[in-house]
Amino acid sequence: MDDPGQRFAAYVGREAEPPRVARYAVNEAMIRNWAEAHDDFNPVYVDRAAAKATGRPDVVCPPAMISTWVMAGYRRHREIHRLRAEGVTEDFAYSQLLSELDAAGFTSVVATDVEQDYHAELRPGDHVTCHFTIESISPIKQTALGRGCFITLLKRYLDQGDALLVEERFRLLRFDPTRKEGAA
Amino acid sequence: MSMPRCTIGDALPPLEIPLDRTLIVGAAIASQDFEDVHHDPGKARDRGTPDIFMSINTTNGLLDRYITDWSGPASRITRTSLRLGVPNFPGDTMTFTGEVTGLDGDAVTVRVHGSNARGVHVTAQVTVAPVDSAVSPEGAAR
Numbered sequence: 001m002d003d004p005g006q007r008f009a010a011y012v013g014r015e016a017e018p019p020r021v022a023r024y025a026v027n028e029a030m031i032r033n034w035a036e037a038h039d040d041f042n043p044v045y046v047d048r049a050a051a052k053a054t055g056r057p058d059v060v061c062p063p064a065m066i067s068t069w070v071m072a073g074y075r076r077h078r079e080i081h082r083l084r085a086e087g088v089t090e091d092f093a094y095s096q097l098l099s100e101l102d103a104a105g106f107t108s109v110v111a112t113d114v115e116q117d118y119h120a121e122l123r124p125g126d127h128v129t130c131h132f133t134i135e136s137i138s139p140i141k142q143t144a145l146g147r148g149c150f151i152t153l154l155k156r157y158l159d160q161g162d163a164l165l166v167e168e169r170f171r172l173l174r175f176d177p178t179r180k181e182g183a184a
Numbered sequence: 185m186s187m188p189r190c191t192i193g194d195a196l197p198p199l200e201i202p203l204d205r206t207l208i209v210g211a212a213i214a215s216q217d218f219e220d221v222h223h224d225p226g227k228a229r230d231r232g233t234p235d236i237f238m239s240i241n242t243t244n245g246l247l248d249r250y251i252t253d254w255s256g257p258a259s260r261i262t263r264t265s266l267r268l269g270v271p272n273f274p275g276d277t278m279t280f281t282g283e284v285t286g287l288d289g290d291a292v293t294v295r296v297h298g299s300n301a302r303g304v305h306v307t308a309q310v311t312v313a314p315v316d317s318a319v320s321p322e323g324a325a326r
Contacts, residue, residue: 030214033214034211034214034215034245036214037207037210037211037213037214037245038211038214038242038245038246038248038249039201039207039249040245040248040249040252041253042248042249042252042253042257043257044257050257051257053257054257054258054315055258055315055316056315060260062245062248063248063260063261063264064241064244064245064247064248064264065215065241065245067215067241068214068215068216068241071215071216071217072216073216074216074218077218078218107231108231108232109219110221110268111239111240111268112240112267112268113265113266113267113268114240114244114264114265114266115263115264115265115266116244116263116264116265117262117263118260118261118262118263118264120326121260121315145232146232159326161326163326175232177230177231177232
């Protein structure tokens with residue numbers, strides 16, 4: 001019988017998708033929206049004088065906000081889901097892997113772990129590019145949510161001068177929600 | 185301005201955060217995360233959970249808030265490692281507790297638990313350092 005786990009393993013080490021370039025530079029409006037949504041009153045995110053009083057040249061971006069800069073945006077999000085529903089696979093490894101996972105019934109996703117090393121703080125005007133690599137894929141296993149496998153993505157975020165800003169490992173579970181063990 | 189003096193074993197003041205639907209949705213959208221499990225209860229149920237749940241990025245952002253509320257604006261977080269447990273649903277209250285577990289020069293590592301009534305939502309190790317001493321070799325070029 002065909003073993004999907006073996007097919008998934010072939011994706012390990014591959015570039016997940018082309019480098020993702022932020023749609024806009026780091027900016028005060030997005031930072032303020034984020035800080036307010038998290039009820040974070042650290043003044044260095046929104047108050048230039050307060051940031052300068054700490055030795056920084058300008059306001060900075062909250063560390064956990066790094067991934068926000070390279071999110072695809074609403075329109076692209078809808079397109080990705082439309083293509084997925086239509087069974088269209090795009091020409092990069094992660095799209096192909098997701099198609100194979102869908103075909104195996106692993107249609108649901110939940111993030112489980114994240115590790116981030118912050119090498120520098122981001123300031124308004126910085127322009128982020130993120131390089132994604134499929135670092136590892138676990139064997140198929142039974143989890144509390146259902147049968148599935150864990151995928152670890154390595155993300156390297158660089159600034160406009162190719163300086164490393166953040167290195168991240170992001171682990172998610174792709175699972176089959178119809179094959180849950182026991183009650184939840 | 186500086187970070188609080190501390191020794192290993194010191195506890196951070198706990199922080200209780202009531203989590204309503206607006207917080208979970210608002211923070212997901214502030215991070216440009218349009219996954220339906222973070223805003224659409226019907227789709228969340230189709231995907232195997234009883235309600236929408238907090239995104240990992242929101243958990244990470246609330247951890248930033250918890251740590252720098254304690255360490256102050258002159259500090260910066262240099263590393264975070266977090267693992268999720270039970271989800272945060274609308275109506276939950278998450279309580280953060282933290283304990284200093286490592287000291288390395290000026291850098292302080294804190295182990296944090298964020299728990300709701302059903303168990304531990306997140307276990308994290310966060311390292312924070314004074315902003316003027318926290319530049320890594322890779323970041324020094326900037």
